[in-house]
Amino acid sequence: MAVVRFNEVDVIFGPNPSDATEMLDSGAGRDEIFNKTQNLVAVHNASLQVEEGQICVLMGLSGSGKSSLLRCANGLNKVTRGQVIVRHDDEDIDVASCDWQTLHQLRTERISMVFQQFALMPWRTVRDNVGFGLELDGVPKEKLGRIVDEKLALVRLSEWAHKYPKELSGGMQQRVGLARALATDAGILLMDEPFSALDPLIREHLQDELIQLQDELKKTIIFVSHDLDEALKLGSLIAIMDAGKIVQVGTPEEIVSDPANDYVRRFVASMNPLKVLNCASLMRPVSQLQTVNGNTDRALDMDKKFICSLDDKGRPDKITHAGTDVSLIPFEDDLDLESLPHNVLVSADLETPMRAAVEINYVFGLPMPVIDKIGRLIGVVGTEEIFSGILGDA
Amino acid sequence: MSLTPEFLTEKIPIGKWVKIFVEYLTDNFDEQFRFFSNILEWIIHNTIYLLGLIDPIVLILFLCGLSYFLHRNWKMVIGVGLGLILILNLGYWEQTIETVALVLFSTVVSVVIGIPLGIMAAHRRWLFTLMRPILDLMQTIPTFVYLIPTLMLFGLGMVPGLISTVIFAIPAPIRLTYLGITSVPKQLVDAGKAFGASKMQLLWKVELPHALPTIMAGLTQCIMLSLSMVVIAALVGADGLGKPVIRALNSVNIAQGFEAGLAIVIVAIVLDRLLKQPDVRKTGTGG
Ligand SMILES: Nc1ncnc2c1ncn2[C@@H]1O[C@H](COP(=O)(O)OP(=O)(O)OP(=O)(O)O)[C@@H](O)[C@H]1O
Ligand SMILES: [Mg+2]
Numbered sequence: 001m002a003v004v005r006f007n008e009v010d011v012i013f014g015p016n017p018s019d020a021t022e023m024l025d026s027g028a029g030r031d032e033i034f035n036k037t038q039n040l041v042a043v044h045n046a047s048l049q050v051e052e053g054q055i056c057v058l059m060g061l062s063g064s065g066k067s068s069l070l071r072c073a074n075g076l077n078k079v080t081r082g083q084v085i086v087r088h089d090d091e092d093i094d095v096a097s098c099d100w101q102t103l104h105q106l107r108t109e110r111i112s113m114v115f116q117q118f119a120l121m122p123w124r125t126v127r128d129n130v131g132f133g134l135e136l137d138g139v140p141k142e143k144l145g146r147i148v149d150e151k152l153a154l155v156r157l158s159e160w161a162h163k164y165p166k167e168l169s170g171g172m173q174q175r176v177g178l179a180r181a182l183a184t185d186a187g188i189l190l191m192d193e194p195f196s197a198l199d200p201l202i203r204e205h206l207q208d209e210l211i212q213l214q215d216e217l218k219k220t221i222i223f224v225s226h227d228l229d230e231a232l233k234l235g236s237l238i239a240i241m242d243a244g245k246i247v248q249v250g251t252p253e254e255i256v257s258d259p260a261n262d263y264v265r266r267f268v269a270s271m272n273p274l275k276v277l278n279c280a281s282l283m284r285p286v287s288q289l290q291t292v293n294g295n296t297d298r299a300l301d302m303d304k305k306f307i308c309s310l311d312d313k314g315r316p317d318k319i320t321h322a323g324t325d326v327s328l329i330p331f332e333d334d335l336d337l338e339s340l341p342h343n344v345l346v347s348a349d350l351e352t353p354m355r356a357a358v359e360i361n362y363v364f365g366l367p368m369p370v371i372d373k374i375g376r377l378i379g380v381v382g383t384e385e386i387f388s389g390i391l392g393d394a
Numbered sequence: 395m396s397l398t399p400e401f402l403t404e405k406i407p408i409g410k411w412v413k414i415f416v417e418y419l420t421d422n423f424d425e426q427f428r429f430f431s432n433i434l435e436w437i438i439h440n441t442i443y444l445l446g447l448i449d450p451i452v453l454i455l456f457l458c459g460l461s462y463f464l465h466r467n468w469k470m471v472i473g474v475g476l477g478l479i480l481i482l483n484l485g486y487w488e489q490t491i492e493t494v495a496l497v498l499f500s501t502v503v504s505v506v507i508g509i510p511l512g513i514m515a516a517h518r519r520w521l522f523t524l525m526r527p528i529l530d531l532m533q534t535i536p537t538f539v540y541l542i543p544t545l546m547l548f549g550l551g552m553v554p555g556l557i558s559t560v561i562f563a564i565p566a567p568i569r570l571t572y573l574g575i576t577s578v579p580k581q582l583v584d585a586g587k588a589f590g591a592s593k594m595q596l597l598w599k600v601e602l603p604h605a606l607p608t609i610m611a612g613l614t615q616c617i618m619l620s621l622s623m624v625v626i627a628a629l630v631g632a633d634g635l636g637k638p639v640i641r642a643l644n645s646v647n648i649a650q651g652f653e654a655g656l657a658i659v660i661v662a663i664v665l666d667r668l669l670k671q672p673d674v675r676k677t678g679t680g681g
Pocket of ligand 1: 042062065226
């Protein structure tokens, strides 16, 4: 069941949005509408469903309407047309049309937000900033204090509780922003480019922290980013926006392996494959491997040096290299590559990151069989697969 | 032969209209105005009376203590003390109390009316568009001009002085409150809304705290502007340091004029120092 559903949402800024909707329906473009009516179509016909526990990343260039769409989810932007359905207490609430009371309830209990420029109140201490949402909701002082301490500990800022935001570094300020958003125990978290204002190193660090927190907290997160690396790292679902429209929605793998148009392709081309690809997206599937000895055995490399026979379930039975037997060792993070014996191949699973595959290929120059959870051979990652991964045509 | 067509030289009776309006007010609401005036006069005089009961030295010590409490600066405390003792020595203590009371009241009135007006204007663009020319008028029209109608409506005394002072000083808190509220960063307002703030909560928990320094600057300005009206207020019969100045002017008394003027300057400096925003670099928690 989707927690947030955007149904054919239009967001139009300007003096007379209804003019613009008419023109949109008759097929006019964004620029034409702006020139004729001074109305700006920020989002057009966007539909998207975000499931419980998902991190959905809205991606796109500056001005593509990401923030405009995101801000519809808690009513910061008016929805010109369409619905934004938020599931709350087993009820579907349309943010676009609900009354103030309901919206207020959603904002205090269900949805919270993290901002790009942190948006902390400079006259409040870290502690009072974290308690801001609870205070607005009239939570009694003692309970408020308890929750605030707990959230501060969660983002590891307990020692900074009595400082003012300007005394903290950017990364710490955004952790305060995150704690403030977590304090209301809202199940839905809106994050509008929360890490964009930070240095690259801090940014990666906070991304990792967010992933860790998410493992524990299982929030439903809608995250805006203009950086595909970030989107692929965090997102379980990615929606790519261009000029107000959603041009592709998919899992990170789908976006990378099957970009819907040139706009998406350009994003994909500029990503850092080491950070996002894994063996599942790199590998040459077993069906495309060359067969030897009739139909039973597979060659793991182009030169047919490594031959693998499969049992009837598809599991590797016996691997040979120039007549000698070779055994498989599954890849692990702390595997000591230098001390491995000669007659082994390191095998990967679907989630093994590209970085590991490259490292192993660099040390051994050998193909890496990919084995799934039940032990079947499902593909191979060799030098060629790695190169085509880097070139972006994997 | 003049090129100006006749209908242009035919005078528009603006002055007459204003006169008719004021006369209409005095004819029909005289009692109400007098009643209002009497109450205010009574309050102000009693305040002055009560302040006068306190021994000057006690008051001076209190103000020195206050300035130390606010600014932790011994030099300032000594300056404040010496200045006030000089006023006492010159024999203008009573008038100083009257002036301070007038300033106090006009500031309270200006702030009580001005801050809400500033807030309302900040939330409603049309209201500010409407208020702006009126504020400009209030600040630029020579004060003598509106002394006449206030005199007619409220009679001689403290009250017309107070009203004139308020007219002159109130634009400061209105404008600076407006400025403070409109300059709240959009993202802070968004943050407030995103966490469910109502309009009132937004005002009290986001807008006012952010605008507070600006509003305080408006308050300080308002006080100084009120003080600058003492001499003019004396013209319509308000007691205070303005009176000896006017008297000195009428009798060409250089000595008295200078002494009373000096007392006004001292009051101005003392108020300015007391009200100065504490230096952020000294009191801030950074370092
Ligand atoms: N409140 C507003 N009033 C008028 N126009 C707006 C408003 N908010 C956004 N816009 C316009 O809508 C368009 C989409 O803006 P939006 O902020 O959604 O883009 P974005 O994808 O978030 O870009 P960025 O990466 O720069 O944040 C832009 O052209 C912007 O100028
Ligand atoms: Mg944005």
